[in-house]
Amino acid sequence: GAVVSQHPSRVICKSGTSVKIECRSLDFQATTMFWYRQFPKQSLMLMATSNEGSKATYEQGVEKDKFLINHASLTLSTLTVTSAHPEDSSFYICSATDSGGSYNEQFFGPGTRLTVL
Amino acid sequence: AQSVTQLGSHVSVSEGALVLLRCNYSSSVPPYLFWYVQYPNQGLQLLLKYTTGATLVKGINGFEAEFKKSETSFHLTKPSAHMSDAAEYFCAVSVGAGNMLTFGGGTRLMVKP
Numbered sequence: 394g395a396v397v398s399q400h401p402s403r404v405i406c407k408s409g410t411s412v413k414i415e416c417r418s419l420d421f422q423a424t425t426m427f428w429y430r431q432f433p434k435q436s437l438m439l440m441a442t443s444n445e446g447s448k449a450t451y452e453q454g455v456e457k458d459k460f461l462i463n464h465a466s467l468t469l470s471t472l473t474v475t476s477a478h479p480e481d482s483s484f485y486i487c488s489a490t491d492s493g494g495s496y497n498e499q500f501f502g503p504g505t506r507l508t509v510l
Numbered sequence: 511a512q513s514v515t516q517l518g519s520h521v522s523v524s525e526g527a528l529v530l531l532r533c534n535y536s537s538s539v540p541p542y543l544f545w546y547v548q549y550p551n552q553g554l555q556l557l558l559k560y561t562t563g564a565t566l567v568k569g570i571n572g573f574e575a576e577f578k579k580s581e582t583s584f585h586l587t588k589p590s591a592h593m594s595d596a597a598e599y600f601c602a603v604s605v606g607a608g609n610m611l612t613f614g615g616g617t618r619l620m621v622k623p
Contacts, residue, residue: 436613486553501553
């Protein structure tokens with residue numbers, strides 16, 4: 394149980410275009426989802442916390458107008474990278490917490506590799 | 511605010527040798543502690559977690575970790591390394607509010623034949 398999927402797994406786009414990444418909890422309800430980015434050979438950096446039905450909370454230094462997050466249901470959150478530029482190229486990972494869980498455990502998706510040309 | 515320090519960004523062991531990956535944390539409240547493993551181009555997989563109770567925690571793939579409050583440590587060990595253990599390992603701490611995880615910098619484990 395507790396499976397999180399991400400789609401797409403890999404995307405290549407041209408500079409200036411927008412890219413949407415989906416994060417789904419497949420077998421549980423997730424009131425909270427998290428979005429991280431990971432640069433090569435580095436740790437995960439939290440970008441934002443997404444709560445179902447409310448606005449996302451962004452970490453300091455993360456542009457909310459550039460990284461649009463929508464958490465419209467208990468099983469789906471989306472991250473849209475608007476007007477992507479090469480410096481946005483990174484590995485984006487989402488995670489979700491089980492609403493019924495009690496130990497703060499986050500379940501991670503497999504990640505999305507974004508390459509902006 | 512909490513923080514996590516992983517000593518040693520790279521650790522190399524021989525197959526069959528003991529694996530020891532170090533993790534120290536700082537937290538003003540009792541923490542929940544986690545170890546995750548990441549294989550190339552994949553997400554994170556939970557190895558084990560400490561929440562409350564027994565301080566020696568056993569996880570998957572033969573790994574275990576011991577929570578030592580006096581040392582603010584949560585080191586990960588495995589008695590005998592296997593080639594398939596080669597991966598990136600992350601220690602993380604959560605203090606409850608919002609379930610937010612703070613990650614350490616990661617340790618790349620290399621296993622030599």
